[in-house]
Amino acid sequence: MKVSVDDIKNSPNQTLKTSFNGNIKDLETDGPVVAELIFKCLGQCINVKGQIVANVKLTCDRCLKEFYQKFELPVDETYMSGAFNDGENKEIELKDGDFVIDLYDETEIDADDLIYQTLILNLPNPSVCDINCKGDAEMEKYLKKEVSDPRLEIFKNINIRKEGK
């Protein structure tokens, strides 16, 4: 879904409410990805707020089983309209950790990409199919071998000195 900057600017209160219900490229889900996004023009910036709901296919890092996990993620992103760009700043920091995405000469916002990026950035690491997952027997053997690596023994003998008391 592409959202035209002009459409946002020409909407009442320069606010455009959109609904997405479908598939996102390169993202495997059970059922459609559903998103409600509100685009609001704020001077030279466009703010997007809303929510994304999706059942995303993940692979368990312990047993390698595939499973689905439901995500309900808030969206709050700000784009800078290319028309106001002086061509110097790629990312403008409004306040700590609040970056603006530069649209350059784009006249549309790629909502699919926004949804994709939001989901990818929020995937768990590691992803585990179940809190009680014991993992794959073969993988466990491998992990145990790793821990008993003599080169790692040294870490067991490090004493961390506490400052102060």
Ligand SMILES: [Zn+2]
């Ligand atoms: Zn598992």
